[in-house]
Each structure stands twice: as C-alpha cells, then as structure tokens.
Amino acid sequence: MEHLLELQNIVVRFALRFGDLTAVDDVSFTLDRGDRMGLVGESGAGKSVTGFSIIGLISRPGYIASGRILFEGTDLAHLNEEALRNIRGNRISMIFQDPMMTLNPVLTIGTQMTETLQAHMDITDEEAAAMAVDRLRMVHIPSPEKRLNQYPHEFSGGMRQRIVIAIALLMDPALIIADEPTTALDVTIQAEILDLLLELCATGKTGLILITHDLAVVSQVTDKITVMYAGRIVEMGSTDTIIHDPRHPYTQGLINALPGSRHTGSRLNQIPGMMPNLLTIPPGCSFHPRCPFMMDICTKQAPRLKYYKEHERQISCFLMENQNKGSI
Amino acid sequence: MNDKKPLLEVNNLIKHFDISGGVLDRLTLEKMRIRMKKTVVHALNDVSFSIFQGETFSVVGESGCGKSTLGRAIVRLYPIDKGSIYYCGDRIDTKDSRAMLPYRSKMQMVFQDPYASLNPRMKVEQTLMEPMLFHNPSMSMGEARDNVAAVMEQVGVDPGWASRYPHEFSGGQRQRISIARALMVEPEFIIADEPISALDVSIQAQILNLFMDAQDDRGLTYLFITHDLSVVKHISTRVAVMYLGTICELAHKAPLFAHPRHPYTQALLSAIPILGFRKSRHIRLKGEVPTPIELPSGCVFHKRCPFAFERCFNEVPKLSERDSGTFVACHGVEEGKI
Ligand SMILES: Nc1ncnc2c1ncn2[C@@H]1O[C@H](COP(=O)(O)OP(=O)(O)O)[C@@H](O)[C@H]1O
Ligand SMILES: Nc1ncnc2c1ncn2[C@@H]1O[C@H](COP(=O)(O)OP(=O)(O)O)[C@@H](O)[C@H]1O
Ligand code: SF4
Ligand SMILES: [Mg+2]
Ligand SMILES: [Mg+2]
Numbered sequence: 001m002e003h004l005l006e007l008q009n010i011v012v013r014f015a016l017r018f019g020d021l022t023a024v025d026d027v028s029f030t031l032d033r034g035d036r037m038g039l040v041g042e043s044g045a046g047k048s049v050t051g052f053s054i055i056g057l058i059s060r061p062g063y064i065a066s067g068r069i070l071f072e073g074t075d076l077a078h079l080n081e082e083a084l085r086n087i088r089g090n091r092i093s094m095i096f097q098d099p100m101m102t103l104n105p106v107l108t109i110g111t112q113m114t115e116t117l118q119a120h121m122d123i124t125d126e127e128a129a130a131m132a133v134d135r136l137r138m139v140h141i142p143s144p145e146k147r148l149n150q151y152p153h154e155f156s157g158g159m160r161q162r163i164v165i166a167i168a169l170l171m172d173p174a175l176i177i178a179d180e181p182t183t184a185l186d187v188t189i190q191a192e193i194l195d196l197l198l199e200l201c202a203t204g205k206t207g208l209i210l211i212t213h214d215l216a217v218v219s220q221v222t223d224k225i226t227v228m229y230a231g232r233i234v235e236m237g238s239t240d241t242i243i244h245d246p247r248h249p250y251t252q253g254l255i256n257a258l259p260g261s262r263h264t265g266s267r268l269n270q271i272p273g274m275m276p277n278l279l280t281i282p283p284g285c286s287f288h289p290r291c292p293f294m295m296d297i298c299t300k301q302a303p304r305l306k307y308y309k310e311h312e313r314q315i316s317c318f319l320m321e322n323q324n325k326g327s328i
Numbered sequence: 329m330n331d332k333k334p335l336l337e338v339n340n341l342i343k344h345f346d347i348s349g350g351v352l353d354r355l356t357l358e359k360m361r362i363r364m365k366k367t368v369v370h371a372l373n374d375v376s377f378s379i380f381q382g383e384t385f386s387v388v389g390e391s392g393c394g395k396s397t398l399g400r401a402i403v404r405l406y407p408i409d410k411g412s413i414y415y416c417g418d419r420i421d422t423k424d425s426r427a428m429l430p431y432r433s434k435m436q437m438v439f440q441d442p443y444a445s446l447n448p449r450m451k452v453e454q455t456l457m458e459p460m461l462f463h464n465p466s467m468s469m470g471e472a473r474d475n476v477a478a479v480m481e482q483v484g485v486d487p488g489w490a491s492r493y494p495h496e497f498s499g500g501q502r503q504r505i506s507i508a509r510a511l512m513v514e515p516e517f518i519i520a521d522e523p524i525s526a527l528d529v530s531i532q533a534q535i536l537n538l539f540m541d542a543q544d545d546r547g548l549t550y551l552f553i554t555h556d557l558s559v560v561k562h563i564s565t566r567v568a569v570m571y572l573g574t575i576c577e578l579a580h581k582a583p584l585f586a587h588p589r590h591p592y593t594q595a596l597l598s599a600i601p602i603l604g605f606r607k608s609r610h611i612r613l614k615g616e617v618p619t620p621i622e623l624p625s626g627c628v629f630h631k632r633c634p635f636a637f638e639r640c641f642n643e644v645p646k647l648s649e650r651d652s653g654t655f656v657a658c659h660g661v662e663e664g665k666i
Contacts, residue, residue, distance in 0.1 A: 042528040156616050186390035187557065191599035191610045213529065216558070216601040243604040257533035259562035260603055264581070267540060268533040268562070274498055275528075 002073060004174060004207045005031040005054070010067035010077070012046075012053050015060075021278050023049040023062070025231040028305075033174065034204035036197075038218035038239065039211045041228035042254075042275050047211045050228070051177045053077070054209075055092050056084035072174065090120045093168035097180040099160035102167060103152040109163055110148030116170050135166040139196055158189035165196060176200070179211040194220050215255060219243050227251050230276055230286040233305055237313025247308075248317050249291045285318065293319055333417065334378035335517060335549050336402070341411035343372040343394075343401050370620045371397040373573040373628070375411075376647065379517075384543070384550040386560045386581075389570035390596075390617065395553045398570075399519045402551070403437050404428065415517075433463045436510035440522035442502035446494040452505055453490035456480070460512040475512065482545075483508045483538055500531035507538060511546075519551040524559065536563060557600045561585055566653075569593045572628040573620055575647055579654040589656045591633050591666060627659065635660045 012024035024046045031037055039047045052058050054069055056076060069076040072091065076084065088094070096102060104112055113132035114125060123131075129148065136144035139162040152160055161181060168176055178197065182190035198221055201208050210222055218225060218239065225242045227235045227250065235248040246252045253271035255261060262268055273290045276282055282289055288298040297318050305316040348354045348367045356365045371394045379385045387395050400406045402413060404421070413421040420431055439445045446455055456476045461467060467475075477487040483504040485497075494502055503523060510518055520539070524532040540563065542548055554560060560567055561581065568578045569590065577590040588594045595611040613632040618624055624631055630640040639659045647657040660666040 042530060158616065186555065187599045187601075188390065188595060188610075188613060191601070191607075192612065194601070195610075214601070215529075216603045219604050220601045220606055240604070254529055255603070257530050258603060259533075259536070259558045262562070264562050265540075267537050270533040270537055271530040274500060274531060 003030040003070070004033050004035070004072065006068075006070040007050075007054070008068040008070070010050070010053055010069065011065040012049050012058055012062060013065045014062045016279075018279070022065075022281075023231055023278060024053065027067075027228075027231075027233055029226055029233070029236060031175070031207045031209065033207055034201065035224065036201050036208040036210065036222040038222035038225045039209055039228065040213065040215060040218055040225060040254075042213060044230075044275055044278065045228040046231040047213075047228055048179055051094070051179050051209060051211050054175075054177060055088050055094055056081070057088075057094075086120075089116055089173075090171045091173055092175045092177065093171070093173040095161075095164055095168050095176065095178040095181045097183050099157070099164045100152065102164045103160060105152055108149050108151055109155075113148075113167055113170060116167060120171055131170065132166075135169045136163070138169060138200075139163070139166045140192075141166070158185055158192070161185060161189075161193055162196065165193070165200075169200065173206060175207045175209070177209045177211070180213070181210075182217060183212065183214070190217070197221055215243070215258065216260075227254075230281055231278060232286065232316065233314070234287065234316050235313065236305070237311070241312055245311075247311055247313070247315050247320065249293055249319070250287050253290070285316075295319075295322075332380050334414075335381045335416060336379040336551070337414040338378070338402065339376050339412045339414075341372050341375040341398070341401060341413070342409045343397055343406060344409050345369040345371055367621060370623045371573050372401065372408075373623065374644075375570075375573070375575055377568055377575065377578060379549060379551060381516075381549055382543075382547055383565035384552055384563050386552045386554065386564040386567045387570060388554060388557060388560050388567060388596075390555060392617065392620065393570040394573040394620075395555075395570060396521050397573075399437065399521045399551060399553050403432075403435055403519060405437075429463075433459075433513040434516045436513065436515040436518050438503075438506050438510050438518060438520040438523045440525050442499065442506045442526075443494060445506055446502060446509075448494055451491050451493060452480075452485075452497075455494075455505065456490075456509055456512050459509060463513050479508045479511050482542070483511070484534070498531075500527055500534060503527060503531075503535055504538065507535075507542070511542060514546075515548070517549045517551070519553070521553045522555070523552075525554065525556065532559075539563070557597065569596065572617065572623065574628050575655075575657065576629065577654075577656050578647065583651065583654055589650060589654065589661050589666070590629075590658050591635055591660065592629050627657075633660075635666050637665075 007028050010024055010027045014021045014023060027050055041047055053064055058064060064077050067077060110132060114128040117123060117128040117131055132148060133144045136147060141147055141162060182193050200206060210218060212218055222239050225239050226233055229250050235242060235251045246255050256269040257271060271290050284300050285298040285303050288294045295318060303316045303318050305314050307314050308320055346368055354364050356363055387398060389395055401408050408421055412419055415431055453476055457472050461472060476490060480487040485501055485504050524535050527535060564581045566580050567584050568575045571592050577593045588597050595613050598610040615632055618631060626642045627640040627645050630636040645657040645659045647655045650656050650661060
C-alpha cells in the first residue's frame, strides 16, 4: 500500500567553509494518514532539518544530498520550487515554535487567511472569509468574525499559535509538521494546544509529525516515536513500547534523566558529556563516547537501524545485534 | 510555619514598574480634559514568605507572574516599593550599599542565560577570581588560583580550561561556570532563576545534580525559580505558586502535588504532561491571564476561577494557614466550598 509519506535514506548536508556538515544522515521512515509521529532528540539532533527537508525549505548552503521523499506518490526531494510552493500550505502545513514565523505583523489575520486560500483556490472574498471563520472556530477562537479584522499583536502568544494552526488547517492538509509548537508556551496553554492537535488528527485524514525535545509532550499526543541523535535515527517504534521500555542506550538515558523517573530528591541519572558537534562526529556509533555499554566494535563500525521483532521496533545498536538477529 | 528562625523573611513585598514613558506618551483626553495617565505594572502585590536554612524553596508560576522580579528584588537588583526583607533577622532592604556588602557574598544569584551573565571578554579564571578577591582583598594570588581550580573541579569543568573564554564552552558548561562563580564567595543562600530552562534534557539532569550536590556539601539554601513543575517536584522542600504577582498557595512539596488546594494550583498541576500517561482531561481555565497593568479587583484569579462567588470579586483573599504548613489565599477554600 502507498504511504502518505515515505522518507528513503535522506541525507541533508550544509556546505560550510571548513567542509560539509551532515545534519541528517540516512533517515528513513513512513507515515500514514491518521498517524501521529513524534520526532524527538536534543537540540542539534537534526529534527528541524528533517522537517524542513520534507517541505523543501532547505536553502543554501544546505542541500538534500541523496534520498527520496515520497509524498502521495510524488518525490518532493526532486521537485522544483514552484511545484513545492503549491504543496506547502496546501497539502502539507508547517507550524513553528514562533507563531510570527507564519504571521505577517502588518496584515490582519483575515487578510492573511484569505490570501492563503486564494493562492490555492479560485474563490471569492466572502467564501474565503467564511472558511477562515470556520477554521478559527475549529481552534476555539471566540467570536471569530470580529477577530478577522485584528492584527497579530492584538492576540496573546497562545492565541497566535492557535491562529497559526487555523491557517495550517485552511486547505485541509494531508500532513501537518509541527516543530516545537508549544515550547514557548505556558503549561496550561500547552495543554490546550496539544488537545487541539489531537482533536484535528482524530478524523484520521491528516498525518502529524510532532517535532519536540519534550518526551512527556510526545507521549501525550503521538502513537509512534522516532528518536534522533547526531543526525541519525537510533530508535523508532510505537510510543508506548519506547516510553515504557526504551532499548537504545541513548533513549534509555534520555528517559532516565527526567526528574519524574527517580525518587524525588535523589540524584538524577545523567548521561555524561554532550551531543557531539556535527563537524566532529565520533567514528563508529556516534553515541559511543557517552554510552555506558560501549564495546570495542562501537568505536570502529557504525551500527545499522534494524527491525527487532521481539522488541517490535527498529534500533541502531550493537548490543541488540549481539543479543538478537535483526533484519533491515 | 515552624519554630526555626528563618534565613530569609519577606514581608508584604510590593513592586510596581512605572512604564508610562515620556510626557507625550502619557497625555490622554478624558471627558474633554487633558490628563496625565500613569501606566503601572503590578509585578508583586503583597508577597510574604519565609525561607529556612538548608531548604530548597521553589517559586513556580506561568510567565509574567513575577518570579524573576521577586528574585531580583530580594538581592536588591530592583528597589522595592513597600514591604521589608530580613536576612538572618537583619533588615536588608533599607541598607545602603556599604552596609549591604557582607550580604552580597552570602546571597548569590544564578540566571537562566549563562552566556548573557558571563563577561565574554573575561577568561573563566578571571570571572571566577574577581568576586572572591573583591570580598577577600587580602587573599594571595596562589590561594585564589587554588580555590578556582578546586571549585572548577567541583562543578565538573576541567581546571585546565581556566584560561579559556565563555564562548569556547557549551551551554551546559557555561551554566556550570556561572554556578562556580556563585560558589566562589562561599555563599549561604543562592537564588537560581530558571537555571536549567535553556538546557537540553540530558544536560538539565547534570546541572540539577550539581545543585543538589553543592547543597549537600555546603549546606546551601536555595530559592529556586522555575516554570518546570517536574523539576519542582523533584528538588523542592516547599513550593510557592504565584499568579499575577501574588502567592496563591504555599506548601510542602508532597501535599502540594498530592492535594493542591487553590483552584489555580489545581489547574496548573492538571496541565503538566506526564511521561507515558495520556491524560484524559485537564482543567480548562476560562480566558487568559489578565495583564498586571489592570489588576482584577478582589481575588486576582476570580475572572478565570470556576468557583468564584460574590466575595471573590471585591475582597482580596489573604494567604492563611489551612492545614499545618499549607497556606492558601482563597475565599472558597476558607469557607470550605472547595
Ligand atoms: N542554516 C544552517 N547552516 C548551517 N548548519 C545548519 C543550518 N541549519 C541547521 N544546521 C545544522 O544542522 C544541525 C541540526 O539542526 P536542527 O535540525 O535545527 O536540530 P534540532 O531541530 O534537532 O535541534 C545543527 O547542528 C546545525 O549545525
Ligand atoms: N524592568 C521591568 N520594567 C517593566 N516591567 C517589568 C520589568 N521586569 C518585569 N516587568 C513586568 O513585570 C511582570 C512580572 O515579570 P517577571 O518577574 O519577569 O515574571 P516571570 O519571571 O514570572 O516570568 C511582567 O508583567 C513583566 O512584563
Ligand atoms: S478566592 Fe474565589 S476566585 Fe479566588 S480562587 Fe478562591 S474561589 Fe476562586
Ligand atoms: Mg529544531
Ligand atoms: Mg522570569
């Protein structure tokens, strides 16, 4: 069956003065309609670059070095800018951490929504306004008709993010990519935005990629998780199995480092060191300098992401290879 | 609270910021008459609490509720409008800067952004030595160097890197250096304002461990400011929950998380995402946090409170003791309705 989205061995590089930096290294995954996937990892892991690559927002000095991005059967990695623009904001919408990445401060939100609609559809101003009001209502903005005439600065941060989601919904996209959508918001507002994302996906028509560093947030919303470290996927599977029984030493480290995972007041399990600078990625498994289970082979050879039936997920780690027979 | 003498005592603290701007910004026409308008941010409104030796006292609340203002007012980075602050029984808010000197080494502050708070043109060694030599002018260079190396070791930064500049360190390392700087003067009390909020999860754990270790080794007392409730749950002894410049609930950690009493605390705690536990419902509050420029009458929370009744619109509820050690500012709780 054809997937909604299929990334095949995507490599994204940045051509810098001192050489090429590989920000995304051989990333593959699939997403179907109604799937909600969390893309997690620490800052610099390559989460945003992965998201940007899907909607063709990698710009110089960055480039997609290899791989395919099949979306509804079309390879987005090899599409020209005009065709991509047609897909962005139409079939695929993106929500950023900062709502002002999407909103234009000098236009009313009504104008912005109407313009987006009319860029993709041949409809009158009245029809566009009616659709805009409908979407604002979906994200629970009170008295949306009046709100159309207001400017972004007249809304609070939480409302702005809801308006961004309303804009993302205008064209009934098949895929929404939300990059840290609640990171800048207070917890009570975050809880509302997460409810909203869940509500929108409940129809089963839309796929969601939720990019975040916050595992607790991911566990509220998603049904599968992809964990990235230094540009590579280290573990990928259902949210429940990964959160309750992480297998990759990095995922284990991340979960055990959370304050909630230990007796209150006791020392936290810390992962020693920090994620490498992508220009100086260690040879072999890039996690080996921080890994408590590091073996000789880990320093020499890079493990491959393989499916382990008994763990119902994909893992990239020699520990697994030694214990079980994985398949690619 | 208890019979111990408090290390820090804050009474009825009020701090307003006048943001009226220049004369022209302030002129308004009202009923055909020109008037001067004053715009005031009510950042802290009658805040009182005590902190005891050796405890970690956390202040939580959503952005803009006055947490940073409170921390800065205590170390006198901001002058206060009303109220009093006592340190070990001595009133410090009225002291001049000379009389304040000994307290400046006893109380130290650590900020969220270690890069902004470290001088980029100073080597780590200079950064660490400066406050120590300032407070101990007679110390020899050799002794100062030894102290710097010892503290760097303690916070987990290689002393061999003492002659490097802040930009050569990662965010986590820089936060270790700002903690080291605070420790250089042998403080008793540290105010940490969102010290791990800018850091990655695995680094947050390292820095929290550092705070807990330093407390064990040196018997430190902390005022820990954060919006991250899972961190609060882990490290605190007692917790004060703030809303719009007011403390709405103050309690020991365990009862606060198990049985939040104030309607705002209940809503706040219900909104925390918990790892691996999908919430069916959280308490949804009406509307949004009002601006501290036009403070609501009565209880500052009444416009959003699901329990608000007549009295809440007019009368400011006092923070008063409900169960032993649990203080709540709510008419509904006081009257046994909540
Ligand atoms: N415009 C750019 N120029 C150079 N390098 C970049 C650029 N954008 C991202 N990178 C590199 O790609 C890596 C991954 O970045 P990103 O995907 O933003 O991480 P994440 O979203 O996981 O925090 C970063 O370490 C950074 O070095
Ligand atoms: N220097 C200042 N001048 C004017 N207003 C300020 C200043 N510092 C803080 N405020 C205002 O005071 C209120 C409380 O701010 P703050 O203490 O920073 O909150 P928090 O740290 O809880 O996010 C906010 O409304 C903020 O805008
Ligand atoms: S005092 Fe009234 S309005 Fe305020 S929290 Fe209690 S019940 Fe709600
Ligand atoms: Mg990112
Ligand atoms: Mg603050």
